[in-house]
Amino acid sequence: MDALEIRLKVNGEPRSWRVAPGDVLLDVLRRENYFGVKRGCETGECGACTVLLDGKAVNSCLVFAAQAHGCDIVTIEGLARGDRLHPIQEAFLDAGAVQCGFCTPGMVLNTKAFLEQCPQPTEAEARQALAGNYCRCTGYKKPVEAVMAAAANFGLGISDCGFQPRKKSEIRNPQSAIKRGRR
Amino acid sequence: MSGTYNVVGKRVRKVDGVKLVTGRATFTDDIHIPGLLYGKILPSPHAHAVIKRIDAGKARALAGVVAVLTWKDVPRVPHTTAGQSWPEPSPYDTYLLDRKVRFVGDRVAAVAAESRALAEEALRLIEVEYQVLPAIVDMEQADAPGAPAIHDEPDSTGIHDAARNIAGFIRKDLGNVDQGFAAADFILEGEYRTQRQQHCSLEPHVTIAWLDEDNRLVIRSSTQVPFHARRQVAMILQLPVQRVHVIKPRIGGGFGGKQEMLLEDICGALALAARRPVKMELSRREEFFMSRSRHPHRLRVKIGVKRDGTVVANHMAVLATTGAYGSHCNTVQGNTGQKVLPLYRSPNIRFECKVVYTNMPVAGAFRGYGCPQGFFAMESLADEVAERLGLDPVEFHTRNVIRKGDIDELSAVLGEGRKGLPRHIRSCGLPECIERGAAAIGWNEKRKQHEVPGKPQLRRGAGMACSMQGSAIAGVDWASALLRMNEDGSFHLQVGATDLGTGSDTVLAQIAAETLGVTLDKITVTSSDTDVTPFDVGAYASSTTIISGGAVKKTAEKVRAQILEVASRLLETPGRQLSCGDNRVTAAAGKSVTMAEVAMHAMYKDKRHIIENASHFNTDSPPPFCAQFAEVEVDTATGKVRVVELVTAVDCGAAINPQLAEGQAEGAAAQGLGLALSEEMLFDAAGRMRNPSFTDYKMFGPQDMPKLTTILVPTEEPLGPYGAKSIGEVPINGVAPAVANAIYNAVGVRIRELPIRPERVLCALREKDAGLATV
Numbered sequence: 024m025d026a027l028e029i030r031l032k033v034n035g036e037p038r039s040w041r042v043a044p045g046d047v048l049l050d051v052l053r054r055e056n057y058f059g060v061k062r063g064c065e066t067g068e069c070g071a072c073t074v075l076l077d078g079k080a081v082n083s084c085l086v087f088a089a090q091a092h093g094c095d096i097v098t099i100e101g102l103a104r105g106d107r108l109h110p111i112q113e114a115f116l117d118a119g120a121v122q123c124g125f126c127t128p129g130m131v132l133n134t135k136a137f138l139e140q141c142p143q144p145t146e147a148e149a150r151q152a153l154a155g156n157y158c159r160c161t162g163y164k165k166p167v168e169a170v171m172a173a174a175a176n177f178g179l180g181i182s183d184c185g186f187q188p189r190k191k192s193e194i195r196n197p198q199s200a201i202k203r204g205r206r
Numbered sequence: 207m208s209g210t211y212n213v214v215g216k217r218v219r220k221v222d223g224v225k226l227v228t229g230r231a232t233f234t235d236d237i238h239i240p241g242l243l244y245g246k247i248l249p250s251p252h253a254h255a256v257i258k259r260i261d262a263g264k265a266r267a268l269a270g271v272v273a274v275l276t277w278k279d280v281p282r283v284p285h286t287t288a289g290q291s292w293p294e295p296s297p298y299d300t301y302l303l304d305r306k307v308r309f310v311g312d313r314v315a316a317v318a319a320e321s322r323a324l325a326e327e328a329l330r331l332i333e334v335e336y337q338v339l340p341a342i343v344d345m346e347q348a349d350a351p352g353a354p355a356i357h358d359e360p361d362s363t364g365i366h367d368a369a370r371n372i373a374g375f376i377r378k379d380l381g382n383v384d385q386g387f388a389a390a391d392f393i394l395e396g397e398y399r400t401q402r403q404q405h406c407s408l409e410p411h412v413t414i415a416w417l418d419e420d421n422r423l424v425i426r427s428s429t430q431v432p433f434h435a436r437r438q439v440a441m442i443l444q445l446p447v448q449r450v451h452v453i454k455p456r457i458g459g460g461f462g463g464k465q466e467m468l469l470e471d472i473c474g475a476l477a478l479a480a481r482r483p484v485k486m487e488l489s490r491r492e493e494f495f496m497s498r499s500r501h502p503h504r505l506r507v508k509i510g511v512k513r514d515g516t517v518v519a520n521h522m523a524v525l526a527t528t529g530a531y532g533s534h535c536n537t538v539q540g541n542t543g544q545k546v547l548p549l550y551r552s553p554n555i556r557f558e559c560k561v562v563y564t565n566m567p568v569a570g571a572f573r574g575y576g577c578p579q580g581f582f583a584m585e586s587l588a589d590e591v592a593e594r595l596g597l598d599p600v601e602f603h604t605r606n607v608i609r610k611g612d613i614d615e616l617s618a619v620l621g622e623g624r625k626g627l628p629r630h631i632r633s634c635g636l637p638e639c640i641e642r643g644a645a646a647i648g649w650n651e652k653r654k655q656h657e658v659p660g661k662p663q664l665r666r667g668a669g670m671a672c673s674m675q676g677s678a679i680a681g682v683d684w685a686s687a688l689l690r691m692n693e694d695g696s697f698h699l700q701v702g703a704t705d706l707g708t709g710s711d712t713v714l715a716q717i718a719a720e721t722l723g724v725t726l727d728k729i730t731v732t733s734s735d736t737d738v739t740p741f742d743v744g745a746y747a748s749s750t751t752i753i754s755g756g757a758v759k760k761t762a763e764k765v766r767a768q769i770l771e772v773a774s775r776l777l778e779t780p781g782r783q784l785s786c787g788d789n790r791v792t793a794a795a796g797k798s799v800t801m802a803e804v805a806m807h808a809m810y811k812d813k814r815h816i817i818e819n820a821s822h823f824n825t826d827s828p829p830p831f832c833a834q835f836a837e838v839e840v841d842t843a844t845g846k847v848r849v850v851e852l853v854t855a856v857d858c859g860a861a862i863n864p865q866l867a868e869g870q871a872e873g874a875a876a877q878g879l880g881l882a883l884s885e886e887m888l889f890d891a892a893g894r895m896r897n898p899s900f901t902d903y904k905m906f907g908p909q910d911m912p913k914l915t916t917i918l919v920p921t922e923e924p925l926g927p928y929g930a931k932s933i934g935e936v937p938i939n940g941v942a943p944a945v946a947n948a949i950y951n952a953v954g955v956r957i958r959e960l961p962i963r964p965e966r967v968l969c970a971l972r973e974k975d976a977g978l979a980t981v
Contacts (some may be wrong), residue, residue: 058236059229061458063408064490068900071408099229112227116219119865122873123707124226125408125458131227153908157900159406159459160707162872163908165865 029092033057034101042088048074051088052098059099059128063157070156073129074098080136082155099128102135111135111173118169122160130156134170144174212787214720214928217865220712221731222456222705232456234412234428235487242414243272243318245476245486246325248332249496250307250314253341253565253893254354257305257334262315264331270320271328273479277303280475283442284361288533288570289431289465291682291743297364297373297532299357302442302471307336308356308530309565310893311496318476318484341565342371343893345502345527348562356530356563365532366561373532374561376540378619379554386519386554390510394591398507398583399959400942402887403500403880405572406905409458410493413469415476416483418451423474426453430464430704431744436736438467439474450474454734457706461877462571463498464706465746466533494898498570499887501526501538501561505583509550515595517552517606522580524559529568535561538569538576540620545829546580548614548629549674550588550606555616565893571746573874574938577675578881582960585671585943589950598653599947600644603672603833610634617680617827627680627825633921633931635857636672639833642917643855644670647835653951663843666850667952670835673939676827677859677923677932678749684823685754686740687761689718691769691816693809695789695801696728702742703754704734708934709866710750714758716862717927721762722769723786724801740819748830748932751862753822755927760820768816772808773799828923830931831857834940837912838948845968847883847949849912852941856916859923859931871916871937876906878941884910886961 026041033052042051049072052060060083063071067085074083075097102109108116111134121127130153137144137152144152149170150163158166225232262274280303286296303313315332319325340354347353348371357368366375387393413427423445429435432452440447457464469486476484488496503526510519524542528535543557592602608614614629621627644650652668688700699718705711715729722728732738742754766786773791774781776799783794792798808816835853840846854871861867884904888896897903922929942960950956955970 056231056238057229058231058233061233061409062235062487063410063458064900066490066899066901069408069490099227103228108224108227115227116223119217119220119869121220121223121226122709122869123408123457123459124222125233125707127227128229150908150911157406157408157905157907159408159461159877159905160873161869162874162876162914163911164872164914165869167908 027089029089031091031093032095034097044089046088047084048086048088048091049083052083057098057100061125061128063125070129070133071126073132073156075132075136078136078139080133097132099132102131110176114169114173114176118165118172120161120165120169126156126158130158130166134173138174142174146171211720211928213716213726214862215860216863218712218716218726218863220709221715222711226456233409233458234414234426234455237414239414239416239483241482243320243480243482243484244322244325245316245318245473245484246329247316247472248314248329250310250312252307252336252338253310253343254339254356255307255336256339257307257314258337259335260315261333264333265317265328268324268328268331270324271317272482273318273476274315274328275303275475275479276315277305281444283444284363285438285442286533287467287531289434289467289744292437295536296534297362299362299365300531302475306359309567311567312530313472316472316476318480341893343564343566343889343891345525345562345564348527348564356565371563372560373528373563374536374539376543376557376559379556380616380619381554383519383521383554383556387510390518391513392594393508393510394587394594395506395508396583396587396590396958398505398586400503400579400582401960402502403572403885404494404887404903405461405463407459407461407463410488410490411464411468411497412485412487413473414483414485415473417477417481422449422451423477424451424453425470425474426455427470428457428464429454429470430460430706430746432704432734432736433702433741434744435467435470439470442471443474443478452736454704460706460745461573462575462746465571465744466498468497490900491898494887494903495567495895498533498568500572501528501569501576503579505579507583507587509587509591511591511595515597515602515605517550519554520547520550520552521556522547522583526559526561527564527566527569528561529564529566531568533568533570538571542576542580544617544620545577545675546584548608548616549584549672551608551612557620566889573877574935575747577673577939578878578942581671581673581939582942585940586946586956586958589669589947599670600640600649603640604637607636607672608634609637629829630826632828632925633859633923634831635919635921636831636833638919639831639855639857640672642919643833643835643853646855646915646917647837647851647853649835652837656952658839664839664841665952666837666839667948668835668837669944669947669951670833671940671943671947673832673936674829675748675932675936675939676829677752677926678824678827679747680827681823681825683743683747683749683753684821685742685757686819686821687754687757688740688819689761689765689817691765691805693802693805695805696730697722697724698730698732699758700732700739701754701758702734702739703750704742704745706745708745708750708870709863710745710754712866713751713862714754717755717758718762720928721759722766724789728789748935751930751932752926753824755862755930757820757822759927760822761818764818764820765816768818769804772804772812776803776807824925826925828925828931830859830933830936832936832940834944836944836948838945838952840949840952840967842953842971845964845971847962847967849879849945851913851915853915853917854937855919856933856937857919857921858933859921859926860929861918861920862928862930864918867918867933868916870933872914874937875914875941876911878938879906881960882942882945883961
């Protein structure tokens with residue numbers, strides 16, 4: 024099949040890639056060394072391949088690479104500033120929310136998108152926000168605690184990492200920040 | 207914990223946490239290898255068939271296809287895929303590729319091609335003519351007269367009775383069971399069934415194999431058992447062990463599913479045939495039925511008690527199926543008896559078990575290793591016994607459960623696939639687990655509060671269950687560690703132990719740091735590389751903390767002795783007056799040297815490397831204990847069960863890292879809830895799986911979880927490093943029976959089959975209403 028050229032930004036860096044029309048964003052990102060994008064199911068069910076596409080959490084296994092043309096993508100590799108971790112990453116480590124770590128990139132990115140929409144969630148909202156991320160290790164208790172701890176830090180460290188809280192008028196119903204209404 | 211420690215017992219961050227949370231390339235598949243081929247298995251479409259003819263000519267002719275293997279192209283070496291110590295107690299009934307297929311998904315052929323699409327295309331071009339045979343999908347039909355023999359090949363060994371499809375068989379008595387029951391005032395019996403559950407590690411099985419510059423076969427794999435995999439691959443591919451190098455990078459969860467040599471052999475064979483690197487990865491769909499699962503059980507349990515509540519006899523009879531191959535078949539089911547029945551201090555115990563072959567996906571090791579099935583049955587029936595005696599279940603358990611000072615003789619009778627050893631209970635926090643767990647859930651109130659205000663169709667109730675496990679296989683599991691000191695006073699710890707997300711690298715580093723008197727950041731851990739690290743059986747049987755940790759502690763003590771010897775010369779003070787701590791060696795008088803000064807002196811003045819290794823094993827398997835309490839809400843209109851709260855009170859000895867220990871308990875709770883209520887592999891009559899996806903196979907997600915409360919009840923285990931036992935498996939055991947007993951407390955029906963789907967509850971409620979109570 025003929026290759027297409029796509030231009031996009033990944034973690035702030037301009038990229039130009041040749042892809043086939045059927046190439047899936049997950050595969051292309053991994054091919055381009057963004058290994059933090061994990062392959063857990065390839066059917067949009069597990070959330071391990073979550074990336075932020077123009078700020079919105081998406082399953083990259085369900086997006087054609089060509090659809091990302093002109094978009095801003097953030098992968099887990101784009102969160103830390105050098106050795107300085109993003110506060111959500113710190114919160115996940117402090118809470119003990121990382122066990123095998125395979126679902127962690129997706130959870131962290133989903134948390135980032137969620138907290139930008141809903142900076143002061145209830146625990147139930149945080150649970151609902153993670154509903155698209157399966158984890159087989161933690162029982163979700165510590166990941167939810169990490170989301171709540173990160174939310175508590177909102178406005179302290181988070182904005183230092185380019186994590187801009189939206190104006191109150193822009194904050195939508197938290198339900199709308201949930202990327203996948205799986206159940 | 208008796209002593210006060212600086213690193214052990216602390217909630218420190220995982221040593222591999224930063225690379226995981228930043229998504230650095232750490233997992234098996236996070237690597238680009240030039241010239242990598244994509245390997246793929248042609249799965250059998252039939253549950254039972256003989257390959258009459260197989261022609262791979264068209265596949266081989268396809269441009270971009272580099273290797274195709276059928277049974278004609280590979281050595282025929284009977285083996286087991288179970289990642290167990292040699293000699294494995296599982297039958298040798300499996301072949302790299304065979305001319306017979308025994309379940310839907312069994313290997314027919316394998317290809318390696320330039321891309322995944324080409325590999326899939328090549329599979330379609332392989333022409334196979336099958337002679338379809340009658341299939342056995344129901345384990346209760348497996349040994350019926352006239353049933354087709356699944357393993358009729360002459361060269362398999364270790365099968366109990368191949369002609370009757372009986373893979374394994376156990377019948378053992380402790381004491382005099384018949385006399386025991388004759389002396390009982392009450393005898394209660396029940397039949398229970400448990401389902402086929404899948405591990406669902408978020409990372410599927412993936413293996414990459416290549417020949418290195420010395421022509422050695424390198425296998426980078428998501429395995430819990432790198433050293434067993436090396437030995438088994440060498441045997442199957444007829445290579446010297448010397449020519450096989452297995453690397454375990456970070457692993458995305460295992461839970462027993464990777465205690466299995468699953469892709470390493472066929473991927474290695476393809477790499478040898480292609481003379482190119484080959485990657486094989488199961489898709490999520492394939493992961494469900496082409497990897498491993500929990501053995502389904504039918505359990506018949508009988509308990510005899512005296513009027514005063516004393517248990518005098520127990521009898522458990524298990525029928526299980528191992529599917530098409532006997533991986534772990536003797537040991538999982540043996541464990542059902544060995545770890546479940548000694549919970550009660552009954553002098554008379556009988557355990558019988560028959561494990562049959564069926565033309566179904568292969569069962570294997572899965573967290574709990576036969577115990578979740580056994581405890582579901584035993585603890586459900588114990589609840590009935592307590593009711594019959596008019597005792598609160600808390601009281602019944604407190605009176606009858608095993609305690610410190612007891613000797614579990616059943617372990618000696620049963621063993622783990624070989625002659626066993628008795629278990630001396632040197633630490634037991636179970637009474638405290640029961641007491642604190644009951645208090646945490648508000649047992650006395652919740653047992654009586656059934657109404658939900660304003661919602662008459664909802665009924666609440668509480669239930670409990672106790673359980674135990676082991677800490678490694680006594681006399682079998684062993685590990686070694688290697689520890690060396692660097693110029694800057696840091697240390698490199700090399701262990702064969704296999705961190706699959708459990709945090710064992712962290713726990714082992716904590717043990718090393720504590721023993722050496724240094725901070726955790728001074729320890730660098732390299733684990734699980736058969737070229738680099740010393741031997742370890744791998745991550746299974748709740749063994750890593752106690753066995754690998756024991757090896758690390760021994761090793762660190764030897765290194766510490768060397769450090770003190772050098773420091774004693776530097777400080778001109780006898781070694782016995784020196785202490786290690788805070789990255790220094792300090793004399794009683796207050797003089798001190800840094801670890802870096804000690805290392806520099808040893809290396810550049812003494813010309814010697816401070817380096818040690820040690821191996822470790824135990825002849826006993828100290829059990830961790832658990833008491834679990836569930837509060838449920840049953841919708842009597844729909845039968846739906848919602849778990850409101852689950853309390854897990856667990857005695858894992860002294861927790862080396864309480865945060866990681868809690869994480870194990872919480873993860874086990876989620877898997878246990880899935881086992882109790884939602885997870886089940888479903889099949890059609892032809893043995894094809896009907897729900898191989900996360901949408902149709904329902905695990906608990908974050909929004910499904912109840913409130914989880916974890917209580918670590920500390921005890922001091924003399925056989926464990928710093929008093930530790932184990933935590934990985936035991937908290938899954940009591941979830942299902944605690945939930946089932948809570949349902950009974952709420953609505954008065956006993957559900958004896960897992961998972962407890964709404965329709966099972968609803969049917970039971972209707973039968974009860976019709977006066978046909980299932981009690």
